[in-house]
Amino acid sequence: MNLNEKKIACITGATSGIGAAFAKIFAMQGYDLIITGRRKEKIQSIAKDLSSEYKINVEVIIAELSEDKSLEALASKIKEMKNLEILVNNAGFGKKNLFHEEDYMTHEIMLKVHNLALVKLCHAVLPNMISNGNGLIINVSSACFFIPLPTQAMYSATKAFIKIFSESLYLELQGKGVKVQALCPGLVRTDFFEKMGHDSKDIYKESGISKAMTSEEVVDISLKCLEKNKVICIPGMNNKIFLSLFKKLPRSVIYKMIPSMIKKM
Numbered sequence: 001m002n003l004n005e006k007k008i009a010c011i012t013g014a015t016s017g018i019g020a021a022f023a024k025i026f027a028m029q030g031y032d033l034i035i036t037g038r039r040k041e042k043i044q045s046i047a048k049d050l051s052s053e054y055k056i057n058v059e060v061i062i063a064e065l066s067e068d069k070s071l072e073a074l075a076s077k078i079k080e081m082k083n084l085e086i087l088v089n090n091a092g093f094g095k096k097n098l099f100h101e102e103d104y105m106t107h108e109i110m111l112k113v114h115n116l117a118l119v120k121l122c123h124a125v126l127p128n129m130i131s132n133g134n135g136l137i138i139n140v141s142s143a144c145f146f147i148p149l150p151t152q153a154m155y156s157a158t159k160a161f162i163k164i165f166s167e168s169l170y171l172e173l174q175g176k177g178v179k180v181q182a183l184c185p186g187l188v189r190t191d192f193f194e195k196m197g198h199d200s201k202d203i204y205k206e207s208g209i210s211k212a213m214t215s216e217e218v219v220d221i222s223l224k225c226l227e228k229n230k231v232i233c234i235p236g237m238n239n240k241i242f243l244s245l246f247k248k249l250p251r252s253v254i255y256k257m258i259p260s261m262i263k264k265m
């Protein structure tokens with residue numbers, strides 16, 4: 001396998017859901033891929049299918065992104081790849097306990113995966129992207145970047161970090177040929193909620209406020225946002241309307257609304 005001749009896309013957390021959908025779309029566009037995940041059999045089977053269907057090279061990296069050694073190895077690898085055009089920082093997970101009831105290490109792991117790994121990987125790829133005058137970084141945040149959520153204190157806060165970090169990078173990189181997007185989906189049908197221990201039937205129950213989307217829809221909208229050079233991409237009209245109404249409300253009203261909304265969900 002030679003990953004140094006063709007243009008390359010690196011996607012973290014491509015075992016399922018949004019990451020797997022990004023891997024497929026960039027494979028269809030002819031990119032060689034570096035994909036990361038932890039469920040070995042599942043990600044290897046995705047790699048096999050994509051490489052045989054689209055005649056591309058796919059390298060799988062099994063990486064726990066909260067571990068310094070794994071993260072360092074991935075960052076060093078992609079730093080050396082002069083033709084790496086795309087980085088999608090997508091790996092992430094949720095938890096459902098109150099902050100003080102969750103094991104402290106889980107909070108550190110979330111900070112490392114959602115924020116530290118993302119920062120390190122952006123820092124690794126940007127010098128080459130800038131000297132090539134060409135590159136794209138998609139950082140997967142969440143529509144909850146604006147919303148304080150009980151049981152999701154770390155999740156909302158780490159996703160807010162991604163949103164503001166990406167916007168600042170976007171401004172720094174103006175005129176350098178490198179695009180940056182903070183992708184902020186609402187509910188998406190993936191393995192995410194089952195891993196949290198939820199029954200997905202309950203979560204995806206259409207509430208009228210937020211309709212669950214597919215990963216493919218989210219990725220399609222992300223690419224459309226890029227065409228329009230939108231740095232914050234919120235897929236789904238419902239989510240967009242909900243967030244823009246929400247932003248107009250005084251915080252005191254939001255603090256009253258949120259707990260009852262969470263209870264309903």
Ligand SMILES: NC(=O)c1ccc[n+]([C@@H]2O[C@H](COP(=O)([O-])OP(=O)(O)OC[C@H]3O[C@@H](n4cnc5c(N)ncnc54)[C@H](OP(=O)(O)O)[C@@H]3O)[C@@H](O)[C@H]2O)c1
Nearest residue numbers: 013014015016017018037038039065091092188190191192
């Ligand atoms: N689903 C939603 O409703 C939703 C909404 C807004 C934002 N998001 C965000 O979208 C992103 C993708 O999530 P998804 O919904 O597609 O969920 P998913 O199907 O569970 O995929 C998450 C991916 O992240 C990887 N990952 C999780 N923890 C990791 C860790 N500690 N180290 C390395 N890799 C790790 C997983 O690897 P393994 O499975 O191989 O362990 C998997 O490949 C996440 O950042 C999530 O916060 C999701």
